[in-house]
Each structure stands twice: as C-alpha cells, then as structure tokens.
Amino acid sequence: MDEIGRIRARIDAIDQDILQLLKTRYENAKILGQLKRRRGLATRDRQRERDILAKIQRASEKLDLNPRYSLQIFHKIFNLSLEAQREKRKPSFHKLRNKEILIIGGTGAMGQFFSRFITANGGTVTIVGRDQRRTLKTAEDLAVKPGRLLDAASSDIVIVAVPMKSTRQVCIRAANRMRSGALLIDLCSVKSGIADIIAVQTPSRIEYVSLHPLFAPDIDHLDGQNIAAVSYRTGPQWDRLSRTLTGSGARIIKMTCDYHDRTMALVQVAHHYALLSLGNSLKGWSGDLKTNSIKRTIATVRSLLGNWDTIIGIQQLNPYARQTRREFAKMTKSMVELRGPQVNRMRRDLASLVQKWSRKP
Amino acid sequence: MDEIGRIRARIDAIDQDILQLLKTRYENAKILGQLKRRRGLATRDRQRERDILAKIQRASEKLDLNPRYSLQIFHKIFNLSLEAQREKRKPSFHKLRNKEILIIGGTGAMGQFFSRFITANGGTVTIVGRDQRRTLKTAEDLAVKPGRLLDAASSDIVIVAVPMKSTRQVCIRAANRMRSGALLIDLCSVKSGIADIIAVQTPSRIEYVSLHPLFAPDIDHLDGQNIAAVSYRTGPQWDRLSRTLTGSGARIIKMTCDYHDRTMALVQVAHHYALLSLGNSLKGWSGDLKTNSIKRTIATVRSLLGNWDTIIGIQQLNPYARQTRREFAKMTKSMVELRGPQVNRMRRDLASLVQKWSRKP
Incomplete structure (x- = not known):
C-alpha cells in the first residue's frame, strides 16, 4: 500500500478505537446519571470537571501533546457525558x-x-x-x-x-x-x-x-x-x-449442557492452563525486557488471579478438564524439538485455525 | 469503594486511554504531514475530512451514540491533527x-x-x-x-x-x-x-x-x-x-549478550511456546463461545503468525531455547492433577510474581 494510504488507514482504525472509548464513557456516564438522580444529586459537577481537565492537562504535557487542543476535545466530550446523564430514557x-x-x-x-x-x-x-x-x-x-x-x-x-x-x-x-x-x-x-x-x-x-x-x-x-x-x-x-x-x-x-462443557474445556480450561503453566515457568524472570506482547499476556494472567476461584473451579469441575490438561501436556512435550517439517505444518495449521476462528464473533 | 467513586475512577481510566489514542493519532498525523510536504501536497484535505466525518457518523449510529456530539469531538480532533501536520519542527x-x-x-x-x-x-x-x-x-x-x-x-x-x-x-x-x-x-x-x-x-x-x-x-x-x-x-x-x-x-x-539470551528464553521462548502449544491444542475448536480473554490471546497468536520467521528463529537460535521448552513441557505435566495444595501455592507464587514484574516498565 502507498505510505499515505497506510497512515490514513491507521488513523481510521485509531478513530474507531476512540469512538469505542467514547461509547464506553457514555455508558458509564449514563449509569452515573441514574445514580445521581436516585440520590438527589445535581447532574453537573463543576469541581469534578475541573479535576478532570487538570488531569488531562498534566497527562498531555507528559505525552508532549499541546494541552490547548486536548482540553478543547475534552470540553466536547463533557457535552456527550452530560447528554448521557440527562437522558430521559425512552x-x-x-x-x-x-x-x-x-x-x-x-x-x-x-x-x-x-x-x-x-x-x-x-x-x-x-x-x-x-x-x-x-x-x-x-x-x-x-x-x-x-x-x-x-x-x-x-x-x-x-x-x-x-x-x-x-x-x-x-x-x-x-x-x-x-x-x-x-x-x-x-x-x-x-x-x-x-x-x-x-x-x-x-x-x-x-x-x-x-x-x-x-x-x-x-x-x-x-x-x-x-x-x-x-x-x-x-x-x-x-x-x-x-x-x-x-x-x-x-x-x-x-x-446443550454437554456442548458447553466440551467447548469450554478448550476456550477456558486449555487457555487458562497454558497461561498458568507459563506463569509458573517465568519464575526466574525479574520482569525486565518486557515485550509489548508479554505485557498483554501478563494482563491476562493478572485477570485470572482476579477471578481465581472461578478459574480453578472450572479446572476442577468441568468433566473434560483433566483430559484437556493431559493432552496439553502431551502436546507441549511432542513439540520440544521443533523440527523443520513440524514447524511448517504448525504454521499452516495455525493460519487456517486463526482464519476459521475469526469467522465467529 | 462507593459506586459513584468507582464509576468516576473508571471514567478517569477511559480518559487516559483516549489521550493515549490522541497521542498515537498525533504521531501518525505528524508523519503524514512530513510526507505531504516532501511530495508538495497541501496539509489540509477537505475531502478526506468529509470522508472521516461520514465514517464517524455511521459508526456512531451503529453504537447508538448521538452523532451530533461525536462529530463535534472529531472536529476538535482535526485541529490537533492539523497542528501535527503543520508543525515546523524545532x-x-x-x-x-x-x-x-x-x-x-x-x-x-x-x-x-x-x-x-x-x-x-x-x-x-x-x-x-x-x-x-x-x-x-x-x-x-x-x-x-x-x-x-x-x-x-x-x-x-x-x-x-x-x-x-x-x-x-x-x-x-x-x-x-x-x-x-x-x-x-x-x-x-x-x-x-x-x-x-x-x-x-x-x-x-x-x-x-x-x-x-x-x-x-x-x-x-x-x-x-x-x-x-x-x-x-x-x-x-x-x-x-x-x-x-x-x-x-x-x-x-x-x-550483556548472555543476559539478553537468558532473559529472552523466558520472555519470548517460553511465552511463544506456550501460545503455539495452545494454538495447536485448540484444533478441535470451531471458534464459537469466545470469551473476552481468549479474543486477546488469539490476537497475540495472530501476531506470532505475522512475525513467524523471527518467532521460529528465536526458538531455533536462542541457545537456552530447547532447555526452556523442555522445562515448560515438564511444568505442564507436573500440574495436570491440580491438587489443592498445589493450587494454593500457585496462587501465592503467581500473585507475588505479577507484583514483582509490575515494578519494571
């Protein structure tokens, strides 16, 4: 792709991400508005707005962004929030x-x-x-x-x-x-x-x-x-x-009940087990030299810790769990040598799997 | 935490994410501006702005957001972009x-x-x-x-x-x-x-x-x-x-050279190996019943595929790689039964590891 086209596509993707965050902010503001109404509080809180703008100002400076522009943007974002909070629900x-x-x-x-x-x-x-x-x-x-x-x-x-x-x-x-x-x-x-x-x-x-x-x-x-x-x-x-x-x-x-548990043995049991095993394997690591991708994986491990009883409950109560873990262990052992033909097959398999998975929401 | 406090903390976190995206958009716009200058193109492109606004309008409607507000926000975002593109670099x-x-x-x-x-x-x-x-x-x-x-x-x-x-x-x-x-x-x-x-x-x-x-x-x-x-x-x-x-x-x-490879044997070799093994284990999965967390992990697997030669190169050339994979396979096997005391120790270990890792950037 032409470089200008590439950057524009990237900016379009960023805009969609911004819009998703605006939606998320809007939904939170809506709930906040309902809470305030039920407690008899005013929708608009000028002090809270000033606090937010002060945070935006500081963060912008840290990011080397001209606060003049980011503050203007957040003034407009406040309007969206106010609408959310005032909304007379249909x-x-x-x-x-x-x-x-x-x-x-x-x-x-x-x-x-x-x-x-x-x-x-x-x-x-x-x-x-x-x-x-x-x-x-x-x-x-x-x-x-x-x-x-x-x-x-x-x-x-x-x-x-x-x-x-x-x-x-x-x-x-x-x-x-x-x-x-x-x-x-x-x-x-x-x-x-x-x-x-x-x-x-x-x-x-x-x-x-x-x-x-x-x-x-x-x-x-x-x-x-x-x-x-x-x-x-x-x-x-x-x-x-x-x-x-x-x-x-x-x-x-x-x-059905059985389809649920068979599928979750993969989506949750195998997935969480791979991450728990990884967590255990990283014991010798000090935490430096983080790649972007391990930062994301650590965030997922952290969320497993935050839902520990459920995560372990699934590992212990799903009837297919033990078999899934055993197969995962066998799989990791069979791949240890990572020989050429194995690697090529793995690439083909993974590529077609990722494509298959992406067809479902 | 009080519910109003909780929602406000959440909104603050969303605002920081929005600001990060504005920074990312700004950096892309800056490079775009330089490219346009070197090619003798005008900084401002009204047609491109109209295209973006049309996309924002459509996406807002899909998200059930009032486009009036989101369009106002993006008008202000354009100002930030124009500054980025015009910037006479110090x-x-x-x-x-x-x-x-x-x-x-x-x-x-x-x-x-x-x-x-x-x-x-x-x-x-x-x-x-x-x-x-x-x-x-x-x-x-x-x-x-x-x-x-x-x-x-x-x-x-x-x-x-x-x-x-x-x-x-x-x-x-x-x-x-x-x-x-x-x-x-x-x-x-x-x-x-x-x-x-x-x-x-x-x-x-x-x-x-x-x-x-x-x-x-x-x-x-x-x-x-x-x-x-x-x-x-x-x-x-x-x-x-x-x-x-x-x-x-x-x-x-x-x-040092050796410290690099020893650390990367954990951060990259063990990490990628866990994900490749997981990908292989999910062969029987149709892709339905996606959890939020497996969506994130699939995105990481997809990025491994996008950098396949490097990923496999690391697995084959890092001198500690084979040993790391063998230890990972041993680890997954030793955990198969997930007995109570093992689970409790794992939770303690993981919690203190995640805390240790978070101390480094």
Missing part, C-alpha cells in the same frame, strides 16, 4: 419495568454487574449475600434493596451468582420458594453436574435457563459480549430478559 | 540532521519502521532490499532513496534489519566497507553466536551496537517501548542515535 429502554429481580450472590462482582444492568433497564433489584453487613453496604452503594433468600417467593426473576460449588444447592433452595411462571437463572461456568441436575430437581412450574457470561464482570457494557445459554424451561419471563440482553448488544448463544 | 527535534543512514533489509516491516523513525528525526535514509523492484517501490512509498550494500561506504550509520540467519554475514560484509567512526547496528532477536561474533569479526575503527527492539514493527511511536542493547563499541554516532531513541520516549536497556 420507555422502550425500560424493558424490565415492573419486574422484581432477586440476585443471590449480589455482593460479588458478577452479581453487581447484573444488578447495574437490570437497574439500568428499569427493573427493581433486591440483592442477597452471605455476609449481612456487606449486603447492606453493597445495596446502599448500588441504590438497590437488601434482602433475603425468602424474597425469592415474591420475585419475577431470581439470578443465582454464587460460587460454583454452591450453585446447585442455592438454586434448588430458591426454586422451591418461587412462584409459578417465575424465572430461575444461574451463571455457573460449568454446566454438567450442575445445570442438568438443577433442571430436574426444580419444580416445572418455573422457567429455568442456565447462563454463562463469557466475560469478566469488569466490562462497561454488554455491546458485543457473548453469553452461553442452556435453556431448559423458557416462557414469557425469559423472553423478556433475553430481549433485554440482546437489546443491549449481547449475543446469546444457545446450546 | 531544530532540537532534528537530532539526525546531516546523517546518512543506510538500512539493509529496508523493505521489511522493521526496516520500514526505522526508516520512518529516522526520516521523522531529520536523517537521510537509503534502503537496500534483496528484491530490486520491491526496494524501488518501498523507497518511493517512504520517500527515501533506494541504494545498494556498497552505499555502506558513505553512511554514518548502517542498520541491518535482515532475517536472523543472514544477520551475521550481512553485518560483516557491510562493516568491511564502512568508514572509520561510522556506526553498525543490527536488530537481531538472538545475540549469542551472532552479535558476539560480529563484534570480533568487524574492524575496530567502527562503532558497533547490537539492538533488539522489544516490539513488533506495527507500533505507531516509540513512547514507552523497550529496546535491549548490547553495546560493543560506542562513540559519537551511537550517542546521537541513542539520544534520538530515548528522546522519542524509548527506554534503552543495556546488558
């Missing part, structure tokens, strides 16, 4: 209005994520956690109601976001209190031995869908995110919730 | 003025990166490639001169950016033609058996520094990038070049 946005949703495990990171999502869509959230004080504190922070497992009786939807090992038991206990036509959701990362058992041990008068959000709960919005779904008993409640999720840009991928 | 920026620099392997991606960098810093670049037609085409695109290996005789600095296996031979041939006090640079990713040999087989009248840029050549600017340096014979030319590199925000890390 009724069509309130997809979950009049819905009572109980989130068990609501003090955990994924529980909080769903709490925010549901509140933003007009639903009324009650959260339950193991620790009473933490439940009260989190409920206050999120401006939702604190509750108890008993509240399952009066809920339209019950979302169970507890640790993997408790999921089955908590789901069954909650389900027994739920009224006819209500929806039970779990968010467990392993399905066999959990969702399939829940499906048969819960009353058939309630809807039941087992979800696996394929993202860590530190994302800002659902746009472009994948959610795996094993739908056992669906009805009007699930229709409403799934439309709310897809309406926010999430993709819901339906599958 | 003489202090022209750190390489009056320097003749020959880049052997100048048609490759890393050669082109250095070509742009040196031109942007006022140096005069001549490039040599194996293929004559491609050399002419690349030289025209980059607005530099095409040349031959013989031009080493009249160069102040010769940068050898050829494939790893040819580095030693090309360096020695070029060095024999270089004049007294000129600087020879190679960019090879393995140092033992290459740089140490070049150091003794080249005339002592020339400076010689062996560099390893710890980034792929698709970066936009050097700010924050690491470059490993084994400096065998330094003098005024290297002083100038290294000041130019650090002046652009790169960090030059000096070390």
Whole structure:
C-alpha cells in the first residue's frame, strides 16, 4: 500500500478505537446519571470537571501533546457525558419495568454487574449475600434493596451468582420458594453436574435457563459480549430478559449442557492452563525486557488471579478438564524439538485455525 | 469503594486511554504531514475530512451514540491533527540532521519502521532490499532513496534489519566497507553466536551496537517501548542515535549478550511456546463461545503468525531455547492433577510474581 494510504488507514482504525472509548464513557456516564438522580444529586459537577481537565492537562504535557487542543476535545466530550446523564430514557429502554429481580450472590462482582444492568433497564433489584453487613453496604452503594433468600417467593426473576460449588444447592433452595411462571437463572461456568441436575430437581412450574457470561464482570457494557445459554424451561419471563440482553448488544448463544462443557474445556480450561503453566515457568524472570506482547499476556494472567476461584473451579469441575490438561501436556512435550517439517505444518495449521476462528464473533 | 467513586475512577481510566489514542493519532498525523510536504501536497484535505466525518457518523449510529456530539469531538480532533501536520519542527527535534543512514533489509516491516523513525528525526535514509523492484517501490512509498550494500561506504550509520540467519554475514560484509567512526547496528532477536561474533569479526575503527527492539514493527511511536542493547563499541554516532531513541520516549536497556539470551528464553521462548502449544491444542475448536480473554490471546497468536520467521528463529537460535521448552513441557505435566495444595501455592507464587514484574516498565 502507498505510505499515505497506510497512515490514513491507521488513523481510521485509531478513530474507531476512540469512538469505542467514547461509547464506553457514555455508558458509564449514563449509569452515573441514574445514580445521581436516585440520590438527589445535581447532574453537573463543576469541581469534578475541573479535576478532570487538570488531569488531562498534566497527562498531555507528559505525552508532549499541546494541552490547548486536548482540553478543547475534552470540553466536547463533557457535552456527550452530560447528554448521557440527562437522558430521559425512552420507555422502550425500560424493558424490565415492573419486574422484581432477586440476585443471590449480589455482593460479588458478577452479581453487581447484573444488578447495574437490570437497574439500568428499569427493573427493581433486591440483592442477597452471605455476609449481612456487606449486603447492606453493597445495596446502599448500588441504590438497590437488601434482602433475603425468602424474597425469592415474591420475585419475577431470581439470578443465582454464587460460587460454583454452591450453585446447585442455592438454586434448588430458591426454586422451591418461587412462584409459578417465575424465572430461575444461574451463571455457573460449568454446566454438567450442575445445570442438568438443577433442571430436574426444580419444580416445572418455573422457567429455568442456565447462563454463562463469557466475560469478566469488569466490562462497561454488554455491546458485543457473548453469553452461553442452556435453556431448559423458557416462557414469557425469559423472553423478556433475553430481549433485554440482546437489546443491549449481547449475543446469546444457545446450546446443550454437554456442548458447553466440551467447548469450554478448550476456550477456558486449555487457555487458562497454558497461561498458568507459563506463569509458573517465568519464575526466574525479574520482569525486565518486557515485550509489548508479554505485557498483554501478563494482563491476562493478572485477570485470572482476579477471578481465581472461578478459574480453578472450572479446572476442577468441568468433566473434560483433566483430559484437556493431559493432552496439553502431551502436546507441549511432542513439540520440544521443533523440527523443520513440524514447524511448517504448525504454521499452516495455525493460519487456517486463526482464519476459521475469526469467522465467529 | 462507593459506586459513584468507582464509576468516576473508571471514567478517569477511559480518559487516559483516549489521550493515549490522541497521542498515537498525533504521531501518525505528524508523519503524514512530513510526507505531504516532501511530495508538495497541501496539509489540509477537505475531502478526506468529509470522508472521516461520514465514517464517524455511521459508526456512531451503529453504537447508538448521538452523532451530533461525536462529530463535534472529531472536529476538535482535526485541529490537533492539523497542528501535527503543520508543525515546523524545532531544530532540537532534528537530532539526525546531516546523517546518512543506510538500512539493509529496508523493505521489511522493521526496516520500514526505522526508516520512518529516522526520516521523522531529520536523517537521510537509503534502503537496500534483496528484491530490486520491491526496494524501488518501498523507497518511493517512504520517500527515501533506494541504494545498494556498497552505499555502506558513505553512511554514518548502517542498520541491518535482515532475517536472523543472514544477520551475521550481512553485518560483516557491510562493516568491511564502512568508514572509520561510522556506526553498525543490527536488530537481531538472538545475540549469542551472532552479535558476539560480529563484534570480533568487524574492524575496530567502527562503532558497533547490537539492538533488539522489544516490539513488533506495527507500533505507531516509540513512547514507552523497550529496546535491549548490547553495546560493543560506542562513540559519537551511537550517542546521537541513542539520544534520538530515548528522546522519542524509548527506554534503552543495556546488558550483556548472555543476559539478553537468558532473559529472552523466558520472555519470548517460553511465552511463544506456550501460545503455539495452545494454538495447536485448540484444533478441535470451531471458534464459537469466545470469551473476552481468549479474543486477546488469539490476537497475540495472530501476531506470532505475522512475525513467524523471527518467532521460529528465536526458538531455533536462542541457545537456552530447547532447555526452556523442555522445562515448560515438564511444568505442564507436573500440574495436570491440580491438587489443592498445589493450587494454593500457585496462587501465592503467581500473585507475588505479577507484583514483582509490575515494578519494571
């Protein structure tokens, strides 16, 4: 490509990245606006704006950018944020209005994520956690109601976001209190031995869908995110919730319990195992001479540490996990010599795999 | 943290990311401006601006962002770009003025990166490639001169950016033609058996520094990038070049040949080997149910494929590589059972490692 064309294509790609960040900023500002309204605070906070501009000024100077221009840009970005915070939401946005949703495990990171999502869509959230004080504190922070497992009786939807090992038991206990036509959701990362058992041990008068959000709960919005779904008993409640999720840009991928676990044995078990093994292998490294690419991998290892119980739970509970790890170990051993023909085959295989993988979102 | 505080911290982090992208856009615009000047084109191109705004409009609508605000933001971003393109560079920026620099392997991606960098810093670049037609085409695109290996005789600095296996031979041939006090640079990713040999087989009248840029050549600017340096014979030319590199925000890390290869056996050999093994293990995967984290890892695997010869060259030529791969394979096998005490130790180890690694840039 001509060099001018190359640089312009690069600038176009940067512009799309900037726009994605503006969208993310907008979504955060929207939630901030709702919180402020519920707490009776003013939308605009001049002191906060001055603080941001001071940070931009300092950072620009450090980056050798003329602050005159970056400050002008951020003044315009404030306008976008103000719109987000002021937004009178169209009724069509309130997809979950009049819905009572109980989130068990609501003090955990994924529980909080769903709490925010549901509140933003007009639903009324009650959260339950193991620790009473933490439940009260989190409920206050999120401006939702604190509750108890008993509240399952009066809920339209019950979302169970507890640790993997408790999921089955908590789901069954909650389900027994739920009224006819209500929806039970779990968010467990392993399905066999959990969702399939829940499906048969819960009353058939309630809807039941087992979800696996394929993202860590530190994302800002659902746009472009994948959610795996094993739908056992669906009805009007699930229709409403799934439309709310897809309406926010999430993709819901339906599958069987077994397909989920077989696929996750690759996407999660093999992937995390390779990174944990790498982490262990790097023990002798001081951390200097970082390449760009190892910086990215370390960020992923750090996020595994941040979700340790889930990561290890998957390694221990996915029925295909042990076999996957064993095959991974065999693979690494078989490649040690990296002979010429092996290398050429690997390149061809990898190139066609990467192409195949890129066809799916 | 209070929920309002949490969202504000998140917005602050997004703002820093936006600013980084503005810096990257600015650096690209600067190079674009120089190219336009050398080709006698006008700095401002209204049609190009309209094209960009049309793309922003479409993308905003797709993201459910009000284009009114995003277009205002991009109008201000254009001002920053115009400043970048118009910039009359201060003489202090022209750190390489009056320097003749020959880049052997100048048609490759890393050669082109250095070509742009040196031109942007006022140096005069001549490039040599194996293929004559491609050399002419690349030289025209980059607005530099095409040349031959013989031009080493009249160069102040010769940068050898050829494939790893040819580095030693090309360096020695070029060095024999270089004049007294000129600087020879190679960019090879393995140092033992290459740089140490070049150091003794080249005339002592020339400076010689062996560099390893710890980034792929698709970066936009050097700010924050690491470059490993084994400096065998330094003098005024290297002083100038290294000041130019650090002046652009790169960090030059000096070390011995052996330290380089031992460290890279972890940072590159173990890291790439883990990812290649993972890629091979995922053969049965269709590409659906992508998690956010596997999307990032696939992007890294894709970049390995994009630099395949270098990646495999490192695996084959780094003297510690085979041992590293063998230890990695042993590690993956020893962890297959993932027993409780092992898991707890791994978590502690990883947490303290990630903390240790984060102390270095």
